[in-house]
Amino acid sequence: MTFKQSIDMQTKITKIDKSKPEMIEIQCHTLSEEVQEIVAFVKSRQGQLSCVSDEKIYEVSVSDILYIETVDNKSFVYTLNNVYETKQRLYELEEMLKEKRFLRISKSMLLNLMKVSSIKPALNSRFMAELISGEQVVITRKYASDLKKALKGGMV
Amino acid sequence: MTLKEFILSRVQMFFVLVTLILFGSAVYGEIIAPEQELFYYHLFSPIIIAGACILPTCVTYFKKEPTPRQYIIRQIVELLLIELVVMLLVSPPPKYNGSELKFYLSIGIMVGIIFIVILLLFMYIKYIQAVKLTEQLKILQATK
Numbered sequence: 285m286t287f288k289q290s291i292d293m294q295t296k297i298t299k300i301d302k303s304k305p306e307m308i309e310i311q312c313h314t315l316s317e318e319v320q321e322i323v324a325f326v327k328s329r330q331g332q333l334s335c336v337s338d339e340k341i342y343e344v345s346v347s348d349i350l351y352i353e354t355v356d357n358k359s360f361v362y363t364l365n366n367v368y369e370t371k372q373r374l375y376e377l378e379e380m381l382k383e384k385r386f387l388r389i390s391k392s393m394l395l396n397l398m399k400v401s402s403i404k405p406a407l408n409s410r411f412m413a414e415l416i417s418g419e420q421v422v423i424t425r426k427y428a429s430d431l432k433k434a435l436k437g438g439m440v
Numbered sequence: 441m442t443l444k445e446f447i448l449s450r451v452q453m454f455f456v457l458v459t460l461i462l463f464g465s466a467v468y469g470e471i472i473a474p475e476q477e478l479f480y481y482h483l484f485s486p487i488i489i490a491g492a493c494i495l496p497t498c499v500t501y502f503k504k505e506p507t508p509r510q511y512i513i514r515q516i517v518e519l520l521l522i523e524l525v526v527m528l529l530v531s532p533p534p535k536y537n538g539s540e541l542k543f544y545l546s547i548g549i550m551v552g553i554i555f556i557v558i559l560l561l562f563m564y565i566k567y568i569q570a571v572k573l574t575e576q577l578k579i580l581q582a583t584k
Contacts, residue, residue: 385580397577397580397581398581400577402570402574402577403570403573403574403577404570405563405566405567405569405570407508407511407512408502408506408508408511409566411570411573424505425505426505431573432569432573435573435576435577435580436576
């Protein structure tokens, strides 16, 4: 994750007793885009993603996400019942979620492997992934080898 | 598919083709000219024809991801080129009594059958791969 150089924050880490709950506190002058990015990153590490739907902000549990798709430079998060928009770019999400068993399956899509019910063959070295929702998404030729490697090596 | 993967798949296809051409020639020869005697050099024919047929298959190499339509069109072009190559390489045996047109037509049909058999074979290999990937996926999902 890269931040603009305008951010000149000091970082302070304090070790606390195990009896106290761990927390991250951000002290900032304004709730800038960069600060929001940091918050989103921290939340994603905890298994949540900040998303927007109908102008409301939601904390979507990563385990509920089926796949994330980019359309016209906007990232959309698909769950079983809803579609949300997130400000984060696909490559940022890919980096954040790779430990959560998300895999890039095409130029514009990140797939949650935990939500795939089966993989089927498709034309020209492609594969189709059938999701638990019944939807089918294409695993392109370029990323099919990554999928094979990920599944062979037991992924993360 | 990288160029290396593509070349490897062509090598694989070459050996499958040699086997199928040999089999096809044996069956077809038994029908049209069973008394025809062959020499040792005739054994090179399946290798030469398979090698020549591999060249037109290069039209199916895509650097970028093709659309299903592009892929199907290239497959058709590939078949037509293979047919052309085979027609140029083969000729009716000396003891063949039928018409040339009939001979070339039946050769064309045989090439088409071999082409479809290879397509089905590769589709089957891909199906097996998909089944294996699904099994590996289930293992991954079970080990949360």
